[in-house]
Every structure is written in structure tokens, then in C-alpha cells.
Amino acid sequence: MTALLELSRLARHFTTGLAGRGPFVRALDGVDLQVQAGETHAVIGESGCGKTTMARLILNLDRPTAGKACFDDQDIHALSAKRLRWFRRDVQAVFQDPWASLNPRMRVRDTVAEALIATTSLSRKEIDARVARALEEVELRPDQMRNFPHEFSGGQRQRIAIASALISNPRLIILDEPVSALDVSIRAQIMNLLKDLQRDRGMAFLLIAHDLATTRFLADQVSVMYLGRIVETGPAEEVFATPRHPYTRALISAALPSDPDTDSAEIILKGESPSPLSVPQGCPFHPRCPCFIGSICETDRPELQSSGRSQVSCHLHSR
Amino acid sequence: MVLDVSNLSVQIRGKAGVIHPVDDVSFSLRPGETLGLVGESGSGKSMTGLALMRLLPQPAARITQGRITLAGQDILAFSDRQMRSVRGRDISMILQDPQTSLNPVWRIGAQVIEALRLHAPGPSTALRVRAVELLRWLGIPAPEARMRAFPHELSGGMRQRVVGAIALSSAPKVLIADEPTTALDVTIQAQFLRLLRDIQAETGLSILFITHDFGVVARLCHRVMVMYAGRVVETGPVRRIFSAPAHPYTRALVASVPRLDTPEGRLPAIPGQPPALWSLPSGCAFAPRCPLADARCHLKAPPTVVTAPGQSAACWRPVA
Numbered sequence: 001m002t003a004l005l006e007l008s009r010l011a012r013h014f015t016t017g018l019a020g021r022g023p024f025v026r027a028l029d030g031v032d033l034q035v036q037a038g039e040t041h042a043v044i045g046e047s048g049c050g051k052t053t054m055a056r057l058i059l060n061l062d063r064p065t066a067g068k069a070c071f072d073d074q075d076i077h078a079l080s081a082k083r084l085r086w087f088r089r090d091v092q093a094v095f096q097d098p099w100a101s102l103n104p105r106m107r108v109r110d111t112v113a114e115a116l117i118a119t120t121s122l123s124r125k126e127i128d129a130r131v132a133r134a135l136e137e138v139e140l141r142p143d144q145m146r147n148f149p150h151e152f153s154g155g156q157r158q159r160i161a162i163a164s165a166l167i168s169n170p171r172l173i174i175l176d177e178p179v180s181a182l183d184v185s186i187r188a189q190i191m192n193l194l195k196d197l198q199r200d201r202g203m204a205f206l207l208i209a210h211d212l213a214t215t216r217f218l219a220d221q222v223s224v225m226y227l228g229r230i231v232e233t234g235p236a237e238e239v240f241a242t243p244r245h246p247y248t249r250a251l252i253s254a255a256l257p258s259d260p261d262t263d264s265a266e267i268i269l270k271g272e273s274p275s276p277l278s279v280p281q282g283c284p285f286h287p288r289c290p291c292f293i294g295s296i297c298e299t300d301r302p303e304l305q306s307s308g309r310s311q312v313s314c315h316l317h318s319r
Numbered sequence: 320m321v322l323d324v325s326n327l328s329v330q331i332r333g334k335a336g337v338i339h340p341v342d343d344v345s346f347s348l349r350p351g352e353t354l355g356l357v358g359e360s361g362s363g364k365s366m367t368g369l370a371l372m373r374l375l376p377q378p379a380a381r382i383t384q385g386r387i388t389l390a391g392q393d394i395l396a397f398s399d400r401q402m403r404s405v406r407g408r409d410i411s412m413i414l415q416d417p418q419t420s421l422n423p424v425w426r427i428g429a430q431v432i433e434a435l436r437l438h439a440p441g442p443s444t445a446l447r448v449r450a451v452e453l454l455r456w457l458g459i460p461a462p463e464a465r466m467r468a469f470p471h472e473l474s475g476g477m478r479q480r481v482v483g484a485i486a487l488s489s490a491p492k493v494l495i496a497d498e499p500t501t502a503l504d505v506t507i508q509a510q511f512l513r514l515l516r517d518i519q520a521e522t523g524l525s526i527l528f529i530t531h532d533f534g535v536v537a538r539l540c541h542r543v544m545v546m547y548a549g550r551v552v553e554t555g556p557v558r559r560i561f562s563a564p565a566h567p568y569t570r571a572l573v574a575s576v577p578r579l580d581t582p583e584g585r586l587p588a589i590p591g592q593p594p595a596l597w598s599l600p601s602g603c604a605f606a607p608r609c610p611l612a613d614a615r616c617h618l619k620a621p622p623t624v625v626t627a628p629g630q631s632a633a634c635w636r637p638v639a
Contacts, residue, residue, distance in 0.1 A: 046504035046505060046506065046507075047475075047504055153592050154360075155592055156592075183359040183360055183531070183592075183593065184359055184531050184532075184533075184572060184575065184576065185359060185571070185572055185575060185588075185589040185592070185593070186592060187575070187577075188575035188576075188577070188586035188587070188588035188589070189588040189589075189590075191577065191586055192585050192586055192588055195585065210504065210505060212505070212579060213534075213576070213577040213578055213579050214577055216577065216578075216579050217577040217586065240579060250506055251505060251506065252579070253509075254505045254506045254508065254509035255505065255534070255579060256532065256533075256534020256535055256537060256538055257534060257537045257538055258533070258534065258537065258576065258578035258579065258580070259537050259561035259562070260537045260538075260557050260558050260561055261558065261561075261562075262537065266509060266513070268506075268509055268510055268513055269506045269509075269510070271460075272474050272476055272477075272504075272506075272507060273504070
């Protein structure tokens with residue numbers, strides 16, 4: 001089975017300094033990732049790990065330095081103008097902050113209908129009917145399409161953003177931190193809604209998140225990123241139950257306990273993520289690694305290798 | 320009690336009329352204790368923190384009733400001048416975004432020294448030495464070199480440590496921490512929470528930790544106070560809040576948080592959304608979303624009742 005979305009050795013390097021004479025920033029440094037139709041693949045990692053750069057490349061908002069991103073077996077960055085319109089319909093996005101992602105001067109109807117107006121030639125009436133249906137799907141009332149974004153709460157705005165992503169019947173939605181700007185009592189509503197929509201309509205999600213419990217709830221597959229590379233990837237239950245990479249273990253142990261009696265051995269990492277401007281030699285994680293095993297970590301960069309049902313890039317798991 | 324708050328109310332006059340973001344709030348903080356103040360946006364948790372510092376936005380907001388007793392002194396009776404000497408010395412605050420708490424055009428060292436000089440003037444060289452010590456105490460590597468850095472040269476986690484160094488520079492008795500780790504990465508958050516716990520063990524600092532995150536509460540707090548629409552709906556020891564919450568809102572909120580160990584199915588979400596403060600329902604503010612609400616809940620505000628030792632809830636139908 002070919003994947004719906006397939007990234008192969010995808011990389012994006014930025015130049016810095018005057019006329020690009022400064023050091024390279026390897027924001028994304030050769031990433032392989034597959035998203036199957038109808039599944040949720042979560043990418044987790046801390047700031048600067050390259051997850052947003054990856055989302056921008058997939059959405060064709062930026063071009064890769066090397067490697068390829070294919071949607072439906074077609075190179076996203078080599079689409080014809082006509083194909084690109086199809087692509088825009090098939091791949092949609094929902095962003096973190098529903099205060100920033102909705103145009104405050106546009107009525108909900110026009111925001112939600114935008115993808116339809118841009119990619120189809122439906123009549124006004126047909127568009128209104130589709131907008132009404134999309135709003136009902138996200139549990140808003142169709143008559144609310146005449147309102148402006150400021151008339152809605154944060155949770156409702158995120159529903160509007162989801163409706164505008166849904167309306168073109170996409171096959172993949174990029175969810176970039178879809179609940180982290182919302183209040184606690186609203187998060188559960190939106191997470192349930194996303195799960196229901198996927199069950200009913202079968203689209204795939206690429207979820208970008210930093211909250212592990214959110215990821216655990218929504219994801220089928222998980223990839224953990226560190227400094228522009230995937231350090232561990234596998235089925236969600238496998239990665240959470242038996243994390244193999246020391247960074248994944250530290251991330252999971254740093255995830256806050258769900259009650260005070262949860263017995264979690266905290267692994268407190270030394271220091272912070274190094275800047276992508278000066279990625280350490282060898283394994284990029286070695287200066288902070290609690291399982292450092294010797295000079296091989298300082299000199300050789302580990303490749304992703306199978307370990308159980310996961311793949312992990314760590315010398316502990318080599319051979 | 321190092322801090323005692325009784326019947327505190329804050330009023331804001333705005334275009335939509337008069338609202339009460341803090342409504343009859345009472346609690347106390349013991350020496351060496353961390354009290355978690357949990358709530359969603361608009362629950363009044365940050366306003367409560369600002370009222371304790373007497374830093375409410377002027378002239379829109381004012382304290383209409385209540386007493387705040389800090390180390391035996393009624394600080395609401397203090398003049399602005401007296402209050403300035405209390406702030407930083409007896410009670411300090413750290414906020415969510417360290418970027419906005421630091422002056423971007425001053426070096427780190429100068430900002431820490433300024434805070435030290437305010438409450439304990441002395442020769443510059445001595446202050447300098449103390450500033451370096453403070454930064455080292457807060458876990459900042461190579462503190463001598465960092466003294467010359469500007470805030471933008473530090474990472475978010477390091478900036479928050481500098482803010483912590485300034486807040487703790489005069490050894491306050493009470494620290495109000497308003498979502499200090501929300502803007503930090505997961506592993507950096509873990510480092511910062513560990514640091515707060517170590518400092519507390521060393522100094523006996525009392526912390527009012529304002530947060531929306533039950534994970535932080537579980538890891539850090541001894542007692543918890545839950546606010547909804549300006550009122551305290553439940554107070555209790557941290558274990559009871561998680562294992563036997565008395566207020567239906569606390570119970571629903573704890574249940575709706577996804578857990579690493581229960582992945583399947585749907586989350587028990589709370590229907591509806593928090594009410595707007597300018598159109599609060601009569602009776603209990605949570606009643607429209609409450610699965611247990613009956614006629615009385617919609618009519619009359621509930622009294623606060625003790626449901627277990629050290630635990631109380633403002634509810635007509637608390638779960639004992």
C-alpha cells in the first residue's frame with residue numbers, strides 16, 4: 001500500500017547572516033515519514049526541532065533544500081497549477097490560535113466557504129448549503145454563518161477553523177497544536193470532535209503537538225523529532241509503552257503526571273536543546289543524554305533502525 | 320499563616336457594566352506550602368494574584384471588600400509607598416512570559432543588581448557578587464558571563480530563571496507564580512518545577528501557583544483551590560482533589576484531561592463553555608453545565624460547605 005503522504009530525506013536548510021554568509025541552519029535535516037490514509041500520525045518535539053518547518057513544506061508554503069514530499073505519489077513541489085488546486089482541496093490545515101487564523105472582518109460564511117469558492121464553481125445557494133452542513137458537522141448552528149469571529153468563544157472559533165478545513169472534503173488535515181490555545185474544559189470537546197470526524201469521514205491527520213497526553217489520545221503513529229531529525233517513530237501504543245530513545249524516555253517522564261500518586265521516575269535532562277545553528281557532532285542528543293555510552297556517540301551519527309515495532313536512531317539500539 | 324485572604328472582591332467597571340472577576344475569595348497560605356490556584360480563562364485566578372500584589376489595572380479595577388494579611392500586616396491599609404517596600408521583599412511574582420518581564424535593553428546583571436539594591440543597598444562590587452550567586456542558585460550556567468548578556472541572548476528557560484532570580488532576590492516569604500512554565504518546552508518545564516521545589520525545600524518559601532494545568536498541580540502542589548467565574552468552588556488537599564473531588568466542576572475538569580494511561584474511547588467533555596462575567600446566571604454559575612443541577616442550583620448561590628477534613632466546596636449538592 002502506498003502512503004497518502006510520504007516524505008523522503010526531506011530537508012530544509014536556511015542561510016543566515018549578510019548575503020547568506022553566516023552559518024547554515026538545518027531546520028529539517030533529512031526526514032522520512034509516511035502518513036497512511038485515514039490514520040493520525042503525530043509529530044512531537046520541542047521548539048526548534050523542525051516540526052513547523054515540516055508542516056510548511058507539506059503545505060507547499062516553502063520549498064525543500066533536498067529530498068521530496070509526495071502526496072498521493074505526486075511530488076508536492078512539482079505540481080502543475082491545475083494539480084495544485086486539487087492539492088489545496090485535498091490537504092487542509094488547522095492552526096493553534098483561532099484568534100489569529102480567522103479573518104476578523106470576514107463573516108463566518110465567507111471564511112468557511114473560501115476553499116470552495118477558490119476551487120469550485122458552485123452557485124451561491126449550493127455554497128450556503130455546504131457551509132451550513134459543515135457548521136452542523138462541527139456542532140455549530142447554520143444560522144451562525146452570518147456572524148463575525150469576535151462573536152464566538154475560543155472553542156467555537158476553533159470549530160469554525162475546523163469547518164473551513166472540512167468543507168473541501170480533504171484527505172489530509174495538518175493539525176498544528178489544535179487544542180493548546182483552548183481552555184481545559186473545551187479541549188476535550190474539540191479532541192472528541194476531531195476523533196468523531198475522522199471516524200465518520202476517514203481523513204488522515206498529521207498532528208503537530210507538544211502535549212503527550214493529547215498525542216496519546218489522538219494518534220495512531222508517533223514520530224519524535226530532535227534538532228531536525230526523527231529520533232524515534234512507531235505505533236503510538238508502542239512508543240508510549242516502551243520508549244526506546246533516551247530523549248523519548250525523558251520527554252515521557254517530563255510529561256506531567258495525571259494525578260499526584262502516579263509514580264513517575266523523573267528524568268531531568270541536563271541543559272537545553274542546542275541551537276540548530278550549531279548541531280553537535282555525532283548524535284545530536286549526546287551532550288544531554290543520560291545514557292551516553294562513549295566516544296561513538298560523539299563521532300557517529302546514528303541512523304534510524306528497527307527495534308521491535310518502532311524505529312529508533314540511537315547507538316544503544318544499534319546492531 | 321504567612322498569607323491570609325478573607326472575602327476579597329475585585330470590581331471592574333467597563334462598557335458592559337460592572338463585573339466581579341474576583342468574588343468573595345478567601346484562602347490562606349502556610350509557610351513552606353504550595354497552593355495551586357486552578358481555573359480557566361476568566362475564572363479570576365490571575366486577577367486574584369494581581370490583587371495580592373496590589374497591581375490591579377488602574378483605574379478600571381478596584382478592591383471593593385476583603386482583607387489581605389501578609390505576615391500579620393493588613394496590606395490593603397498600606398500606602399502606595401509602603402506597598403512598594405513590601406513588593407519584592409515580602410511578596411514577589413513571576414509571570415508567564417519572561418520576555419515581557421525583563422527589560423530588553425538592559426543587561427541581565429544590571430537588572431538583577433537593580434532588584435538587589437532596591438531592598439538592600441550596598442556597594443556595587445558586593446551587589447555584583449550577590450547577583451552572580453543568585454544566578455548560580457537559579458541554575459544558570461556560567462553566571463559571570465551571563466551577567467553581561469541581554470535578555471534576547473538567552474533561551475526562554477534561562478530567561479525564566481533570571482526572572483526567578485529577580486523575584487527571589489530579597490528572600491520573599493511568598494511567591495506568586497502565574498503560569499510560569501506555560502511558555503516553556505516540556506523538558507525545560509520539568510527542570511523549572513524541580514528548581515522551584517528545591518528552592519522551597521531550602522528556604523521554606525510559600526508559593527501560590529496559578530495554573531490551568533492539572534499535571535503541574537499534581538507534581539508541585541500541596542493544596543489546591545479551584546476557581547470558576549470569579550468564585551472559589553473548591554479547596555482541598557491535592558490528593559483529595561484528584562481522588563475525591565467534591566464539586567461537580569472539579570470532578571468534570573479532572574476527568575476531561577487526557578491521560579497517558581487511558582488512551583481509548585472518548586473523553587468525558589464538559590458541555591457548553593464558561594459563562595461571561597457580565598451575564599452570569601443567577602444561582603450557581605456552573606449550574607447550566609452541571610449534570611447534578613436542580614431547581615435550587617439555578618436560583619440561589621450555594622454556600623461553601625466543609626465536605627471532608629481540609630476540603631470544602633461551594634455547592635448545593637457536593638459529593639462527600
